[in-house]
Amino acid sequence: MMGTRLKVLRVFKDLHKTRRDVFKDDARALTAARSKINEEFKRxxxxxxxxxxxxxxxxxxxxxxxxxxxxxxxxxxxxxKILLRPRESLLLENVPYSDTPRTKT
Known part of the structure; x- marks a missing residue:
């Protein structure tokens, strides 16, 4: 049972860490997400x-x-007008479209 408790705490902490990263600088979203996470775990x-x-x-x-x-x-x-704020981890390399597939080197 102790292993399960540690897993639950780890997921709880990871969710809150992700919440802080994803909703950085948005107090309303941070509060709503914190409330929802805590509510579900308490329930x-x-x-x-x-x-x-x-x-x-x-x-x-x-x-x-x-x-x-x-x-x-x-x-x-x-x-x-909206302003998008993607996190660095979501940005992908922009590869132009080509009709001929690239060969892997």
Missing amino acids: NKNEASEENIKEMLKMARSVETILRESVIQVEHVEEN
């Missing part, structure tokens, strides 16, 4: 079934991955 704190705990840990990891890999901050700056 399930008395769960005893190992199988259910494993499923919930799997779901929490999926949520953390989606937040980390898919969410981009956007700020509404003018009437019809």
